[in-house]
Amino acid sequence: MMASFADYKEQRTQLIAQDRALRVDHVRAGSFTDVEVKADRVVRAIRAREAETIWSKEHDGVPKAFPGMDFLTGKSVIVKTELYEILRQMPKGALLHVHQNATVDAKFLLHLALQHRAIHIRVPCVVNASSIKTATPEFKPLPVEEYSGGPGITDDLYTPNTWVSIQTARKMFDPTLGGPEGFDKWLIDIFTINPGEAYETYRTADLIWKKFGSTFMITDPIIRFIPILTEYLREFIRSSIRDGISYIEVRTAFVIRYILGEDAKTHLELKELLRIFERLIKETKAELAAQGRDDEFTGLKVIYNMMRSISKEEMIDATEECISLKKEFPDLIAGFDLVGFEDLGTSLLEHAEVLLRFVDRQRDAGVDVPFLFHAGETLGDGTKADMNLYDAILLNTKRIGHGFSLAKHPKLMEICRERQIAIEVCPISNEILRLTGSMPMHPLPILINNGIPVVLCSDDPAPFNSMGLSFDFFQVLMASEVTGLLTLGQMARDSITFSMLSDHEKEMAMAAWEKRWTSFIKIVAGMEAPRNQVGNWK
């Protein structure tokens, strides 16, 4: 045994260092600046203080708060913290995993819908006190000749399943159900997941995915209407920039085969959507340049998505379409992915033959569309969804979406570390979709400690009511005493490193990020920190 307690402590320090040697923050520790180290210490001190002053107290509607608690319950507390305020200011780098139709705040989407007379709503029964919890609305933009006013959907005279203009439906919404504000509240509840749904009613992944899927089904016809679509995507880009996100790879589903023209009749092909993206990127850049804010936005690319549960023939068509879009929009199309609930969906193995063919076809066509597969977004162990990780890696995926079950696979972890396959970790998504009870239960520290590159992503901020990346960064910072501001900073750097930007674009994006990071860190380092707090970096 050891000679003395001093020896013991020396051995302990070494053992801890060995255990943490692969961490992204420890790898870089030697090159942190003094200001970075100071800022990190300030953030640790604030976190420790708020653990006492905020997270140990009772709050309105949140009787049992704790750091990293269930997001939907704790959000009202999070927004009161100084730490959240700091993280809101942090330059986040790239947002690499987000689904297009879940990128804009539900209130904003409703606001857009209400501005367009074309948008109509219908319900399968009169909405009243007893049906309001279960009546699921449908939306549809109608051409002007089909516009239809009352009676309102809460009116006893309303004929179930007939279209009513959203403006009329709102105006005439039963005062006993809250009138127009009650209408808004009803729809926001339907567009988003509330705490009761996530943590009580639908408390398993199977169940909550049904509610989750329904939010997409319901909002899609609104978003797909071109006047709204354009505004929606503009707000997506703008709100991302407001949150400190400077580059985006958005996953866009090419499942429904059109977008709807301004006349609410013409079906435009999906290329039009890509053209809208191109226009918005250009406009946004010009706007920012005019304000001397070039550093704040590098651009946006689109990851082509297809539903995982389609036939072999449909998958072949999708891959062919993807190649042809890549040829036409070489700078816009960033990758290929399959989406939908993994536990119940078709596995990558079942599609592997077509996906291998896709690789050959790309080579023949002289294009390169990297795979950026969702895999392992599951609690299963050895189930199809868990096994998707083997296939994603064998198919040479460049990143893994979620990789929630990766921590179970020592060989795959080794491969991800060696081949530098980054994991797109979506903390709040995983928690709301019931893969983890709260952030402290999340396997993220396992990936970090094993030296796997990690980028934090928001997945579906609209239904999760978690706009931007600040909330995800916050939850990660809350759930670990090892992770600090510099860990988050390194993840932000990695989000650029592991993006699908070209080398040149990456250099530019990284330089811009470093500049903003330096200013940010300086501000944080200058904030008052309680004394007697020892940081992790010195």
Next chain:
Amino acid sequence: MMASFADYKEQRTQLIAQDRALRVDHVRAGSFTDVEVKADRVVRAIRAREAETIWSKEHDGVPKAFPGMDFLTGKSVIVKTELYEILRQMPKGALLHVHQNATVDAKFLLHLALQHRAIHIRVPCVVNASSIKTATPEFKPLPVEEYSGGPGITDDLYTPNTWVSIQTARKMFDPTLGGPEGFDKWLIDIFTINPGEAYETYRTADLIWKKFGSTFMITDPIIRFIPILTEYLREFIRSSIRDGISYIEVRTAFVIRYILGEDAKTHLELKELLRIFERLIKETKAELAAQGRDDEFTGLKVIYNMMRSISKEEMIDATEECISLKKEFPDLIAGFDLVGFEDLGTSLLEHAEVLLRFVDRQRDAGVDVPFLFHAGETLGDGTKADMNLYDAILLNTKRIGHGFSLAKHPKLMEICRERQIAIEVCPISNEILRLTGSMPMHPLPILINNGIPVVLCSDDPAPFNSMGLSFDFFQVLMASEVTGLLTLGQMARDSITFSMLSDHEKEMAMAAWEKRWTSFIKIVAGMEAPRNQVGNWK
């Protein structure tokens, strides 16, 4: 890229094999007998069938069942399954992590208490419809001259905090509160954790530990009374044997410094407890030998426990007492451990100096009391409780109790694998004490896939209402498609391998276990299995 789909599938098979190469079941796969392979296949087939016929259905009081669901809610479903029936018959090997005062079914303990007139109860207020949910009872054996009858504790005339015989209190329990049966139900609820408490009222570790701790405080005076203590420990051993457990290492707290004599006055020293254990072991062995059932019980040893949150001086005293007990009961004392809620308790580091001294003192005294430390029973990352893992390992612990946060530590995992430090994993305990939302969220597969030796343990089956090891084995089997009966069998083998039995005792215990396993496996292999089910072992 790969030449063909056939190549792809070949590479896939190899990758999966590499990923699973360290698993305890794969290491041994070559030596499984045909009968074992067949039994494993039968169990997989039954699991698959019951996933459909049982776990996808609604049940009384369990509207949303799923495999590996929250134990307290799902127990009524579990006991209906064929799989549970099979596991009940399985020889479990050793039970290596269980706390003495939490080892006997709450109903049985109440039954014992009710047989003794000496046992008295008091409450801080009259128990009635409004106070019954919050009134916490105390128990105390009184000497015959202090026996006290009514009024009952539900009587308006009851003087708060006066002792009433438990027999009287039960007989006179208010009929509107259920009468005597209501009394029993009230106390069982207090002795155990119910689903509402675990999953709603106290939904974090901090909160549920308060209820959990209270069950120990309340029942201790009953169990510490020698006539009951003897019966209690006898039932513990017998019920373990009934569940297929053939050897026990029980953690006994040496915190309260006496056991109470039959006169309810005399304080006997704690050695008397060890003598009771010696007597019971001898009696049990003789009893079983007389029935030709020698194979069913190898024995029991005691792990000396002290509370982690005591002073340095008290810790020195404890270590000295432990050495002296080890000298007097060399075959009975198996190890040393510190207990209590790790998140809030004193860390191993804070005790390290005394513990190093303890090692020196053992050497001087010519005894060996291995450390079998609780460590990492926490959701913390880099917190004191999580950091206990470093100290447990540096202090040369032979096993780790819980090690829930071990999966985060790559270097410590490597050390556990290389030095063969087994982890005492307590699945149901972890779930009820809110470290994991349900079994599918448990990190156990990470340990298994990394080749860390694992033994499954029950921890505190009395308050968890999870008597024996069958429920823990069941939950583990439910939460993975990779794990099968042979994985559980290997864990059972390992429970003997990693016990503190001497080499000779281990050989005997293992031979007895193998004999019983062979019979068990033969029966399972002979059970009808649905066709078209492909097992994992061929």
